[in-house]
Amino acid sequence: MLLTGVWLFVCVWLLSYPNTYRVPHLIETGASIVVILAAVARLTRPRGRVSDLLIAATGAGLIIAAFLGGYGDDSVSTVIRINQTASGSVLVLLATASALLLPRSLSSPAPGPGDR
Numbered sequence: 001m002l003l004t005g006v007w008l009f010v011c012v013w014l015l016s017y018p019n020t021y022r023v024p025h026l027i028e029t030g031a032s033i034v035v036i037l038a039a040v041a042r043l044t045r046p047r048g049r050v051s052d053l054l055i056a057a058t059g060a061g062l063i064i065a066a067f068l069g070g071y072g073d074d075s076v077s078t079v080i081r082i083n084q085t086a087s088g089s090v091l092v093l094l095a096t097a098s099a100l101l102l103p104r105s106l107s108s109p110a111p112g113p114g115d116r
Helices: 002-016 023-046 049-068 077-109
Strands: none
Touching: 002 023, 002 077, 023 049, 023 077, 049 077
């Protein structure tokens, strides 16, 4: 999840978005901030349904923005649309997998100091 957030932040430069495409740049930067902060919070605290829903909503927002963004029909907009759809799909899949595994992780006992 953290890697997807970093990808969303650097993809603007790696995929060479032109300066005329400000809206996708803002959408992907905003999504990357949300994903990175949620991933860091999950590393420092126990995960919960709120972070799963936040990540799923961010991924769904990227997918929706890819089709409703009105970026045009040139080759650059196709790259933007594919990137946003793929990144959003990865986020939705990760959030879904995390939500499905959450009850299992909550029911397992925490390892103690004598467990090896």
